[in-house]
Amino acid sequence: DLREIQDWIVKPQLRTVPGVTDINTLGGHAKVWQVAPWPDRLAAHGVTLAELVQALERNNADVGAGYVERRGEQVLIRVPGRLGSAADIADTVITQAQGVPLRVGDVADVGVGAELRTGAATANGREVVLGTAFMLMGENSREVALAVERRLGEINRSLPAGVSAQTVYDRTTLIDKAIATVQANLLEGALLVVAVLFGFLGNLRAAVITAAVIPLAMLFTFTGMVANKVSANLMSLGALDFGIIVDGAVVIVENCVRRLAHAQAAAGRALTRSERFDTVFAAAREARRPLLYGQLIIMVVYLPVFALGGVEGKMFHPMAFTVVIALLGAMLLSVTFVPAAVALFIGSHVAEKENRLMAWARRGYTPLLDGALARPPLVLAVAGVCVALSALMAWRMGSEFIPSLDEGDVALHAMRIPGTALGQSVAMQRELERTLAGVPEVARVFSKIGTAEIATDPMPPSVADTFVMLKPRAQWPEPRLPTAALVGKLQAA
Incomplete structure (x- = not known):
């Protein structure tokens, strides 16, 4: 039975994965021993139902008997009394009359049955057993998901023939997409800032010095994130603005270049190393105060975010921390690294000229x-x-708590008439999944019906969460089909 394999093979091994706290199981039939008493037989022997239950409880327990010491060795003594089969249950003595024992099998039928269930799971039109891995708070979701995937591959090698454990929803797919989006945006933003700096400054060395603040400020930011255990994700890195980061460096570089050009024109010759240092120091000191005030004002804007609590605090604290730490790093670099780099690498011949742009x-x-x-x-x-x-x-x-995020898949809520039985819901859900699976853009469909073993998302048997996992767009008949049009197509099916 699939549920037995899940409970005794798959679940215990997945719970040992670092970062996993539990496995929530949904679907299948949990195996139980059923004792069905006959009321007429109980009445004939003068036995109550409570006495039957007490007899089963008394005879289904392990008992400790202390220990004995022998030749310097301590040996623990345990009396195993667990019932192991239907025959053991049937032979359990309830009471005795005139020396004749009355056993459970005399007044009840004993057999294997299924526990009453409150939920089920289906996939591609078939009933399955679904397990959800719960992650410990504070763990890295991507690392935990990858570890679970690796362990699942090991478990598959020990499963019976014809049975396989498959991943139906992997969070690393969404995480990798988000990371790729952040990387692309950061890279494109950095290149755009460098191009704009070169176009407006008109000096290649000045533009390179200013652009060098970007990787150094990011290094400063990542160091602070690692030290404070802030993960790099769409929320924490999505608010970074390279234009604001290099703003202070642009002011310092422009003022230094202007002062160096004026000093060189006044001297009528190239400045010596000492003269360049003095001029750059004076230029940096001149622009230091407005630069620091401007950066601090931007940082103060993010301070109220740290006062948020609850879910909104957990979501937006990383964003505010990342922006503030990036601005702090850029501010320190603007008054330390940038003046030193200008004095050393700007060159001996500096001219303040206006480019065509x-x-x-x-x-x-x-x-x-x-x-x-x-x-x-x-x-x-x-x-x-x-x-x-x-x-x-x-x-x-209009307003919303967070912007919508297109994960590349579709989730729908199948709601039936209240009071619909679980068996009827499963039959209707299987038919729905077969219909959805016939759409060419759909890779697979799986559903959660009712309430799982751990009721983190309680629902009645008449309600089902259906997840439609889509193929890569390159495999669609119309790769440019909008998501809204695909949703309409699924609804029409």
Whole structure:
């Protein structure tokens, strides 16, 4: 029986995986010994149902008998009294009359049965046994999921012929997608910032020095995350803004380049190493205070997030911590590393010149600025109207706790008439799964009906959680089909 294999082979081995606290089982029939008494026989022998139950309890227990010492060795004594078969149960003595024992088999039928169940599991139109691995709080979900997958491969080699334990939902798939998204966004953001820096600064060395703050600030951030056990995920790294991170470095570099160019023009020659150091020090000190204030103001904005508690605190604390630690690292680098790098690597010939991009931007910006300064009432009126319209739109805009995340699969809730029996729900669910599995984009379908062994998500037998696992988009008949259109297709099926 699948449930027996789950309870005695699969579940005990999975519970030993580091980071796993328990395995929640759903489906199958839990094997039990059933004692069905005959009321007329009980009445004929003058035995009550309570006496029958007490007799079974008394005769189904192991008893300790202390220990004995022999030749310096201590030996524990135990009297095993567990019932091991239907025959043992039937031979259990309830009472005796005139020296004749009355046994359980005389007043009841004994046999193997199934425990009353509150839930079931199905997959691809067949009834199965489903196990869910529970992770310990604070563990790394990706590492635990990979460890469970490896252990499951080992367990499969010890299962009976024709039986296999398959993974129907693996969290590492979603985690890997999220990590890949974060990596791509961080890389693309860094490259875009470097390109913009080079375009506006017009000095390759200055752009490289400024861009070097990005990996150094990320190293600072990752060090703080590891020290405080904050995992790298979509929430913790998704709020990082490289533009804000290099903002202070841009101010320092621009001011240093400007001061070096002026000093070189005043001296009429290339500056010596000592003169470059002095000039850069003066330039960094000049921009230090506004730079520090600007970075600290941004950090203060995130401080209220640390006051959040409950679920929202657990979700958004990593984001606020990552942003604050990244800004702190960038601020320290801006007043230490950046001035030193400018003094050492900017070169001996420095010229403050406007590149084509900045000249084009200046030509477009100058008349706009002159027009705004010439008409202050009009500018203030337009700005006020824009603020009012923004407030109106914000008031009418919808809101949600977290943005929706497309995992690449579909989950649906199958609800039937209240009071539907579990057997009827299973039959209807199997038919539903066969229909969904016929859609070409679907790889497999599995469902949880009712309540599992550990009632973490209690539901009546009339309700089922159905998970539709999709094939990779490259294997779809129409790879560009939107998810909403696919959901409509599933509903129509």
